[in-house]
Amino acid sequence: MTPFLDVSGVSFSYHTMEGETKALSHISFTVENGEFIAVVGPSGCGKSTLLTLLCGLAEPEEGTVLLNGLPVSQDHSRIGYMFQRDCLLEWRSVLSNVSLGLEIQRRLTPEAKKELLSMLETYGLGDFVNSRPSELSGGMRQRAALIRTLALKPDLLLLDEPFSALDYQTRLSVCDDISSILRASKKTAILVTHDLSEAISAADRVLVLSSRPGRLKAEIPLSFSGETRPIHRRNMPEFSSYFNLVWKELKSDDKHNS
Amino acid sequence: MTNITPEGRLTTSSLSPAQAAYLARERFHRKRVSVLRTMLFILLLALWELGAETGAIDDFIFSSPSRVVLCFLSMAENGAILHHIGVTLYETALSFFLVVVLSLLLAVLLWSSRSISQVLEPYLVMLNSLPKSALAPLLIVWLGANLRTIVVAAVSVAVFGSVMTLYTSFTQTDRELIRLIRSLGGGKKDVLVKILLPASVPVIISSMKVSIGLCLVGVIIGEFLAARAGLGYLIIYGQQTFAMDEVVLSIAILCVISALFYKGISLLEKRVSPSR
Numbered sequence: 001m002t003p004f005l006d007v008s009g010v011s012f013s014y015h016t017m018e019g020e021t022k023a024l025s026h027i028s029f030t031v032e033n034g035e036f037i038a039v040v041g042p043s044g045c046g047k048s049t050l051l052t053l054l055c056g057l058a059e060p061e062e063g064t065v066l067l068n069g070l071p072v073s074q075d076h077s078r079i080g081y082m083f084q085r086d087c088l089l090e091w092r093s094v095l096s097n098v099s100l101g102l103e104i105q106r107r108l109t110p111e112a113k114k115e116l117l118s119m120l121e122t123y124g125l126g127d128f129v130n131s132r133p134s135e136l137s138g139g140m141r142q143r144a145a146l147i148r149t150l151a152l153k154p155d156l157l158l159l160d161e162p163f164s165a166l167d168y169q170t171r172l173s174v175c176d177d178i179s180s181i182l183r184a185s186k187k188t189a190i191l192v193t194h195d196l197s198e199a200i201s202a203a204d205r206v207l208v209l210s211s212r213p214g215r216l217k218a219e220i221p222l223s224f225s226g227e228t229r230p231i232h233r234r235n236m237p238e239f240s241s242y243f244n245l246v247w248k249e250l251k252s253d254d255k256h257n258s
Numbered sequence: 259m260t261n262i263t264p265e266g267r268l269t270t271s272s273l274s275p276a277q278a279a280y281l282a283r284e285r286f287h288r289k290r291v292s293v294l295r296t297m298l299f300i301l302l303l304a305l306w307e308l309g310a311e312t313g314a315i316d317d318f319i320f321s322s323p324s325r326v327v328l329c330f331l332s333m334a335e336n337g338a339i340l341h342h343i344g345v346t347l348y349e350t351a352l353s354f355f356l357v358v359v360l361s362l363l364l365a366v367l368l369w370s371s372r373s374i375s376q377v378l379e380p381y382l383v384m385l386n387s388l389p390k391s392a393l394a395p396l397l398i399v400w401l402g403a404n405l406r407t408i409v410v411a412a413v414s415v416a417v418f419g420s421v422m423t424l425y426t427s428f429t430q431t432d433r434e435l436i437r438l439i440r441s442l443g444g445g446k447k448d449v450l451v452k453i454l455l456p457a458s459v460p461v462i463i464s465s466m467k468v469s470i471g472l473c474l475v476g477v478i479i480g481e482f483l484a485a486r487a488g489l490g491y492l493i494i495y496g497q498q499t500f501a502m503d504e505v506v507l508s509i510a511i512l513c514v515i516s517a518l519f520y521k522g523i524s525l526l527e528k529r530v531s532p533s534r
Binding site: 055057076077079080081083084085087089091092100101103104105152 | 432434435437438439440441442443444448452453456457459
């Protein structure tokens with residue numbers, strides 16, 4: 001049986017006139033349907049590059065990225081991408097912001113619009129359908145960005161540090177919000193973050209990348225005896241032992257280099 | 259009781275003393291500015307008129323406010339001045355329209371291909387800093403002493419700067435917004451329509467403000483050399499026949515026209531900018 005997402009032997013470099021920078025080196029892993037994966041690593045380890053490759057905006061120089069057995073670059077609509085910033089367009093209303101993807105793919109039917117309205121209602125944005133993004137709070141903006149991504153019904157969701165622009169308190173609740181939404185809709189998701197506690201509180205499995213060029217150093221499956229809500233996980237005894245484990249994996253890299 | 263004004267500001271029906279004092283200060287300041295503005299204008303006109311009246315300046319050369327008004331009235335009677343104003347307005351509006359359309363098209367073309375923009379860049383920089391009045395005699399020979407020459411002269415004055423402003427704004431658009439469109443499956447056309455153009459509206463308007471002024475400059479240069487009507491023609495004709503009243507009148511009308519054009523685009527700006 002082919003895995004849902006199959007990343008095998010992926011390498012990637014950036015080229016400038018000054019020279020070549022190796023960003024990723026021989027990364028291989030698989031993701032099962034419905035899994036929530038977190039990728040952590042020191043800054044500049046190529047986390048965002050990995051997401052760019054996973055969503056098919058760039059082709060790996062070596063290796064392949066297959067989603068359901070097909071290269072990801074063949075069909076963008078199977079993959080949803082959430083950015084560090086919410087990227088809501090100030091000149092559009094909230095409704096027309098969340099329908100942006102459908103509009104581009106010419107799938108904005110009256111039924112799809114109705115569905116969007118009910119999603120906005122469900123996620124607490126029902127009163128802000130015709131507002132401008134500047135009238136929303138940070139958490140609401142991030143939820144609007146999530147609806148924009150989910151509207152395309154992607155098979156795989158990529159989250160590129162989507163909470164890093166928020167203040168700490170909002171960040172905890174938005175992370176809780178969004179991972180609950182993803183779990184409830186049984187989405188497969190890959191979250192990239194430099195925040196270990198965020199990764200451990202939200203994911204089923206943590207992938208640890210080394211510093212540049214990013215290699216896959218460890219895969220740590222997490223089990224919180226069935227608990228999935230980040231806020232609850234943070235209070236469980238397993239949390240700190242996982243934290244220490246991931247921390248140690250990240251640190252072992254430094255010893256090698258020094 | 260708390261109300262929300264259409265601008266989204268909170269107002270309370272009973273003002274606090276501090277707020278009331280602030281409002282009173284602010285209103286007084288604004289009134290003072292507009293009174294001083296008007297007084298300065300009247301003072302300058304009065305000095306000019308008085309100087310001409312007492313013979314301190316020669317009103318045959320320097321004209322005077324009353325002579326300009328009389329000149330306007332006599333030229334308005336036979337409709338001559340309205341014809342000249344109409345011609346200049348028409349030429350300016352036509353060349354402004356062409357500048358807006360051409361500069362948008364060219365900026366999009368430059369943005370669409372890195373190679374095209376890099377090849378054309380030095381030419382654009384050169385054409386932008388070239389004094390366009392130097393082209394006017396050439397244009398007269400090529401196109402004849404007519405409306406075409408005037409419009410081409412005006413367009414050439416304004417278009418290059420406008421292209422460069424718009425192109426710079428296009429290239430400085432937030433890269434993450436472009437990635438967003440690409441991740442949603444959109445192509446270059448979607449980036450242009452959904453991101454670049456709406457994000458550039460403020461820049462387009464501010465470059466329109468500059469363009470309308472430059473178009474007027476170009477039209478007047480063109481009319482100096484190649485016209486049988488228009489305010490630029492009237493200035494040259496008045497100078498050659500020593501009818502300085504006509505020259506000063508034309509300049510005064512040009513002042514009014516440029517202020518009105520600027521005001522018009524400011525109104526457009528208010529309409530299109532999102533209300534916050």
